[in-house]
Amino acid sequence: MVFIDVVHFYANISKIKIYHNLYFMKIIPLDKIICRTPAFGINQTIEEVWEELKLKIEESSPGFHSVIKTLKTSELNQLDEKAKYTIWKYFNRAKFRSTPFGSFAAILNVKLSFAETKNLVITKDMFQHHWINWDQKENYLNNNVSNINYICSNSSIYLVEDEIRYLKTSADTFELAAVTALPELNTILLNCKIKTSLGSIYELMKNVFNMDKRSTKHLLQQLVDLQLLHTDLQANITGEDYFTKLQIAYPKQARNYIIAERALLQGHFDGKLLKSLPEMIAFFTKCFKVPQNTDLSNFKSEFVKRFEHKEMSLAQLMDPEIGIGYGNLAQLSGTDILVDEIKNLKGNILEKQINYGKLQQFLLKKMLANVTIDLNEFEVEEKGNSMLPNTFSLIFHLYHGKPVLAHTGGSTANALLGRFTIVNQEFENDARAIADLEMNANSNVLFFDIAYQAENKVDNVNRRKQLYPYELPILTWSDTNNPLDLNDILVAVEQNEVILKSKSLGKRLIPRIPSAYNYTRSDLAVYRFLCDIQCQGLLTSFNFKLQDFFPGLVYYPRVNFKEIIISPAMWLLPSSALNDITSISNWLAAQHIDKIFKVGYADQSLSFDPKKKEDLWALLNYSKQQDEIYITEALLAEVDYIKDEENNLYSPQYIVNYYHQDRVYNPSSPKPNEPVQFYLPGSEWLYFEIYCHPAKSNSILLGLIRNYLNINKIHLKKWFYIRYTDPKPHIRLRLHLKNTNLGFILIQALQKLVEPEMQKGLITDFKLQTYHKENQRYGSKKIDLIEQFFKEDSIYALFLVKHSTSDYQLMINATHVVKELCELCFETLEEQISFVKKMAKSFAEEMNLEATSFKKINTNFNQLKGNLAKEIIQRPIGINKKWKNLFSKLMVSCEDQAVKQTLLADLIHMHINRLFLADQRIYETIIYHYLIRILHTKLAISTV
Incomplete structure (x- = not known):
């Protein structure tokens, strides 16, 4: 992938309003755009494509396909309303929706150019890439040790006293399992942290425990069955395709996992159409702060409270018994489901709250005046800029040459590109170039991919090449020779940021999930934690909807930033308009809606032409399944369509990737293992906790404590105090004694001063504690x-x-x-x-x-x-x-x-x-x- 020359790029941007944003003059698009096109052209009729549509329906719904596979278009009217509506939806999806799902849409790479312009022409035919569907992997699973070449320890293994604990799967759910630690078991698991051959394990067990091959093989089989060991015959979600590796031949059929691709016959994308996007991004970094992730904030708070400045093993931290877990995902048995749902609902509402400020006033004023909303007119206050990821994506289509944003942001541009890396070498090279950009900008940290599979029905989207140099496999085989494991990953909180570090590699770690998988579907705490970490401290979304600011309105006007349409107009469709086709038609006419509009969101949207009775009939059917319907202007124009060699017209959607080269992640090395030092009461250190109301703490410090120190300073090498609030407000006083024999006398002396104050109620509690020196925090x-x-x-x-x-x-x-x-x-x-x-x-x-x-x-x-x-x-x-x-x-x-x-x-x-x-x-x-x-x-x- 070639990177666009910065001077050339910004020479095409004139009269720009600069927001004093550090990134603005550094945000640069990559030189290729992914073009996504629906399977059928806007102009094509169902009669023209019926046979092809039936094949696509077979991919998505084999059961329904069996009902309609022999029908001709002339026979469709014989079907019941439900079946006709289903066919309408499939055809609508194949004409208007460009999400690359099976053969319903196709992808292609397009050159981004700021010089000459030439209209895009694509092929009508799509080339379909086929792979065996991921839900078939269990049919090929063979964990018999006799057939295995290499093994590797489960990456989640950790030790708690005499127990080995680890994650395993059971009936499509995750569970925390435990086995008793034995010398033979420990030896195998320790030596299999890296990919290891069976022959070397046979030799090891013979030398260390005098175990013969048969006994070792039996033990290994048990460990594989218990999921303590993974084998090279298990499915790997990243790297070389699992089924290809097994050399399994498979025919092209509808049940396969399919990604469709079209060829570009001519043309390139006119980069000048995107001239205002960097300025819009700069506006967002200035106007919107990084959203607070409730789960991550709670984790930081609990971590600091329990472990302060220590570095803790990620495996142990996620343990619900000895750690703190994450996001309430490790539930206690017997917990009331309704209570949990209400708690989660409350949390979600809090996250969605938006404070009423100057931007909201600006928007409301524009809405009440019924004038065009252009965010470029809003005067942004001078304050800190939100940090952007080094790479991110924007999905858009064009309306009369103006970008209409559909989805923006992400913690990495590889989130959208990752799944296409198995299609061809060009997509893989482009994704590796993006990974290189991120790594070069943050040279003192290490990026790692997370190989994760949990849902057979959606895991196809997780299949990809490994793009980053390190990988953490979670309950899956990894093609890498030296995979990371959870016990090697240390967690610390430094300057209010959760930091991951590798003990073995000695550097800070940054997780990456180059997948479009919706990770909030997962109920595995450690995976959710790592996914949240990749977004930490970054503005990862520029999505803007008036509905988020002012929920419940019947109409939302279009919102622009200069010529960019960032939020199309929306109308609440009243139930009174849903009696019949005539009532819908009359309501649409009253709102002056005479062009194609959409319902639904993203890859679940449907498009309707208000001039076609068939579409209004479909809208009536759609409304029967919905409590509330907002319709959104689709903003489609023929001038923006692209053609194939037969002059069919397609409504494309584009993905443009941007990057900047500023450092996002500061390095942080693991602290050396320091000796643990603690001093019990009566030793050379005395540690007192004096509990009192904060308002009284100064008088206690300047009176009681100061007098005590003045009297006894001859006996002290040093002393210091801090204020603390956990579990209740108190003063912590630490004394280093010259002579330990005076310890009891010094304790009694302070007790005599404290006792009267306790009787008055000014001091509520007084404790003598063990002093743990903070060697890990500061170094011995x-x-x-x-x-x-x-x-x-x-x-x-x-x-x-x-x-x-x-x-x-x-x-x-x-x-x-x-x-x-x-x-x-x-x-x-x-x-x-x-x-x-x-x-x-x-x-x-x-x-x-x-x-x-x-x-x-x-x-x-x-x-x-x-x-x-x-x-x-x-x-x-x-x-x-x-x-x-x-x-x-x-x-x-x-x-x-x-x-x-x-x-x-x-x-x-x-x-x-x-x-x-x-x-x-x-x-x-x-x-x-x-x-x-x-x-x-x-x-x-x-x-x-």
């Missing part, structure tokens, strides 16, 4: 330096809390501290701004900030910016020197820039936590946004 080499810095930062935080007269002043000083730390960490102002912007964006997404919130933050900053300098509380020289020196040593100790930034963010977070009574995350959000303004001002002054 840095932990002592970290604790020293925490001591100086605690002293400094108490100083600020004592001398601040208000939260307003405390926030200004916290902003000043963050600015100082950034200056100590980064050499250039540009680096400081980059870090602060990244953190501000992360917190804005976590807090789900709307335009109103950004406006309030900016307004508040404008009010206080003139008083920043005089509100700063000067640190005592002693505190200042130690605090800065220790911080600088920590920054020098960092292995690379990524580790440095992570540690900086962590130390800032801890400092802000120590300062404020409550809502520390919100204060942190505001502080980062304040600092963006301060640093931008500083940059502007420095460049004058």
Whole structure:
């Protein structure tokens, strides 16, 4: 695949309104467009194509085909209403719907050109590619060990005490199974993590356990039957076609899996027709923020609560007993189904809620004025841009040369292209070029495909070549020699983002599902989790429907962006118009609907011509199966049709793929295995939890705790505190003793101070806990330096809390501290701004900030910016020197820039936590946004 020259491409775009979007001048279309055409031309009649239509019906409905296979068109009127309506639907689908399903529609690659234009001409005949249907695979399954060449361990295996747990399938459902771990079993499973020959396993078991071949073979057969081992005779959904690999001959027949292809006789697609699409995409990145995925947000919250900064095995995390699962997909037995349905319905409603803001006001004003809605007229507020995937797709057709969008976005352009990679080498090469684009833009992370099969009836769409260098097979065979496994994948939450890492490969992992499969159909928690991860933090949809903003209206006008039609007009068809053909016709005339319209959505749509009685009769039949019907303008014009060599006219749909080369994923390496260190009460570390209302925490810190520390500081090497809210608000105080023999005395001393406050009710609980050093979080080499810095930062935080007269002043000083730390960490102002912007964006997404919130933050900053300098509380020289020196040593100790930034963010977070009574995350959000303004001002002054 050749990439379009950027200068040439944008030379064709004039008078563009730039949205200050980082991606705008980098969004480029790939040089090919996929053209999808229905099987029959718009002009063709059922009499012309009846015999061919019957063959297509046989593919989709063999039972119905048996009823009509001998009929001639002259005999169709003898059928009952239901059968006639079924035939009408099939014919309508074969003329108007371009979704490539069987031989009902065909695909072809078309060159995208910005130079000369030449109309497309295609072949009438379609070439049908046939494969054995995936639902036939069970007929060829042979798991007899005698016939096997290679085996590989189930990728979901993990160990819990003396149990081996793993996922398996049973009667088309997933279940978590367990077997007792035995030395022989462990040895086989460990050595079969990679593709392994039976001969090598026979030799291994002979050498290690003195087992003969017959005994080993029997054991292997048991493991295969239990699904602990997969074999090369099992079906692989990716890579070389499974049935081809088995060398099974099969005739071309209707029951096969079919993808139809047409040849291009001449022409190319005029790229100038798409000139406004990059600007429209820029508008969406500016105007719409990344939607919050409820399941992923809940997972992050639960993960941080239970595991904090640890890295956990993905296999164990998904375990409903020892992990946290995902999306409520691991149900407890006996759970009430109705309760679950209501909970899920509530969740879905919350996800669909759209806040009423300036865009909604703009749309409503236009609707009430009954004027054309052009989103280009909407003045977008200046705020952060949503991140785009490196590649994505737009599906559209043309109406008088104007793009009409049908579906937009995706986490990768390969989601739509993946299934076509088995058609021919050209499609496979194009998909690999897309994968290369994504990998080259994110060179320090590793992409992996997910080989997954679960539904025989729809798994054909998952069949594809392997496009990415690594693969995670889930309950399937993989053609790769070194497949990933769930236990090797580590999960962490870093800067409010779920991060996957490979223990063995030492890098961050990014999942990819190059398939059009609707993954929300799956009830396998780990698969749903990985699918959601690929969309994390990205704007993956530019679909725009007025109905989403204003549900329940009887009419929705057309919405444009310049010449692009992003949402066609819609009408609610009233039940009073569905009495008979005459009532429908009269209602359509009253609405001035005299051109072809559609009902349904995407690949389930039907098209109707209001001038044809047969179509209105079909609409009456359609209405009998629907509670509510919205009709949508189809926006079809003959000038946009393409011809075949016999001058038949086809209504095409196109897929254009875009890319940008900015890095989307930051690298993140697994943390080294650090020694576990914990200190029980009475050892050299004492760890107290003092529970109190947040409003009383400052008085306890500045009174009781400060007095206690002053009295006993001679006995302490270091100390520090943080505020915590789980399970209830409390202060965590940690003391490092010079002499462990004084531990009991120091415990009693604090107890005597706490007891009166508990009697007053000011302190609600007091606990002595085990101190677990955070070696995994900070590293064993840095932990002592970290604790020293925490001591100086605690002293400094108490100083600020004592001398601040208000939260307003405390926030200004916290902003000043963050600015100082950034200056100590980064050499250039540009680096400081980059870090602060990244953190501000992360917190804005976590807090789900709307335009109103950004406006309030900016307004508040404008009010206080003139008083920043005089509100700063000067640190005592002693505190200042130690605090800065220790911080600088920590920054020098960092292995690379990524580790440095992570540690900086962590130390800032801890400092802000120590300062404020409550809502520390919100204060942190505001502080980062304040600092963006301060640093931008500083940059502007420095460049004058």
